[in-house]
Amino acid sequence: MQAFRDYLRSRSMAASPLMRAKNMLHRSDSTSKKTSKIQKVLEKRANKIMMKASQTLEQSTGLAIGPRRSVVETYPEESGEAGDEAEAEAAGALACALVKVARHEQRHALGLVPLPRLPALLQLLLRDCCGLLAADVERACTRSRRAAARCGPSAGCWALLARLQRLLPDVERAFAPAPPAPYTAVLHACTQHCLRALEEWVEGVRADGAAAAVDGTVHQLAAAALAHCHALALHAHVIGPALATEPQYARAAAQAPAAHDRNAVLLAVYMRKVLAQLNFTLRNKSEQYPDALKAIFLLNNTHYLLQGLQRSGLLDVLSLAEPDCEANYRNLINEHKNAYLQSWNKLLAHTVLEEPLPPKLRDRDRQMLKDKFTAFNREWEELSRLQRGYSVPDAEVREQLKRANKRALLPPYAALCERAAAAPFSKNPDKYIKYTPVQIAAQLDGYFDEAA
Structure with missing residues (x-):
């Protein structure tokens, strides 16, 4: 059982993506030539330039072009998930091995000792084997619970529990006439670990401290x-x-x-x-x-x-x-x-005229229209700058929001532009009417696309 467990561990380690990637990184190429001194100098300068660019980009956007990450840093979740599954599979395979060993010991002991003494003998023979299984199940469940605490994949312990439950009838027959108490204790401990993993997953969600993305995309x-x-x-x-x-x-x-x-x-x-x-x-x-x-x-x-x-x-x-x-x-x-549509209320307020315009504009009417368009332009440019960086990954929702934006903004803005065109309020109207309704619609069509 000990040798089989060591074999399972070595096989799972060799098959893991982390170890494969690590082996690839450390593979030597006999045909590679030594790096020249000039190339080393050029690489050193390139690294300095990249570091400077990384610092500038990180300060302006929050993104970083850092040095190449290690395999563990690049694939932390993938390697961890593969390791958790490998631990659970190895513990399940060890449980199958326990059944085979118990049957083997049972067959040989039947002809060697009187039947009344057989249960005590089987318990003694299988005690260490059950201890190995208990340790491996504990190890696999602990890994699953750690994954659950960080809201990672933690269903491996449930797959292990299902396998242990399927093996229970075989264990009872293989342990007979001894009671399978050590195995049922392992089964009970695994069940308790699985239940705790469920609650720890919920606690992980409650305690999650990861910041949301700056563009509002799916967390x-x-x-x-x-x-x-x-x-x-x-x-x-x-x-x-x-x-x-x-x-x-x-x-x-x-x-x-x-x-x-x-x-x-x-x-x-x-x-x-x-x-x-x-x-x-x-x-x-x-x-x-x-x-x-x-x-x-x-x-x-x-x-x-x-x-x-x-x-x-x-x-x-x-x-x-x-x-x-x-x-x-x-x-x-x-x-x-x-x-979300309520965010346009401040902008829409600049399209509303507090009182109807008279047939002949007074100075204060002309100034009011100038103020309306100036405030609208300022607010529109600020909102456009912000909202172009918003992310809406789903194409259908993205188009729904664009249509809703047009329905909310274009009619009142077009009405304001028509009133201004019917009553000249400035010798240079283009200075104030910087955007036509068509231009506003075109800009709204570009929302959410860059970030998505």
Whole structure:
């Protein structure tokens, strides 16, 4: 068992993407020539130029062109996820090996000792093997829990638990006539680790300190939450019975109609908890933005979650615990769109005339029109500068917002321009009417595209 465990670990290490990349980096090329002294000087100067450019770019945009990152820095999540899966697979393979060893010992012991003494002998023979399995299961579950605490992929422990449960009948036969108490203890410990991993994932969402993107795009937590729920759905038959032992989930599931799959209902209750905490965390993160970008950020994330739940089929599962979930998401999307459109109110105020213009303009009427267009131009240029950097990844939502912007801005601005054209207010009107309605529409068409 010890040798088999060492073999599994060496194989998983060799197969991991981190080790493959590391080997590629350290592979020597016998045909390469020594770097000349001139080339070294040129490389040193190039590095200085790159460092200077990186500092300038980082100060102006927040982006950095730093030195080439290491393999661990470049692929931290991929290598960590592969390692977690490898640990869980190795622990599952060790459990299979335990069954084979137990059967082998059982067959040989049957003809050597009296039957009444067989249970004690088998327990003694298999004690160290069970200890190795317990250590490996603990190791795999601990890695999954660490991943859960940082909102990473943590379903590996559930795959391990499912495998341990499938092996239980074989273990009972292989351990007979001894009770499989050491194995059931491992099974129970694994179940408890899995349940804690679920709650630690929610805590990870609550405590996440990663800043939201400057352009208001979808936050990485939203993508992680969808991936987490999708991975758990593959193990609903294992997660359901485990959650049923928790009073809060059992009470919530009892409120669902009896006709529904109980395991799916319990998973839906947990999903509802994850998504509710995610929504709360995203709202807190949105407070760093001005009002318009705050609405865009929440709109992007809410729409992304709804689309992801629909594509994966998880919306049907979630509806078992929250029947109105789709309608709630759509209502939130409309609220965020309306909140974004409110950002034009200050600009629209400059298109409203407090009183009708007389047939013959007075000096104060001419000055009022000049002030209106001057204020409109200033506000429009500032808003355009800001909103061109906003990101709306979904093409459909992007076009919806563009159309809504045109409906909100063009009619009142066109009406103001028509009034000004009908009543000349300046010898040089182009100085004040810097943008025609057609130009405003063209600029609105360019919104969200650069960042998207």
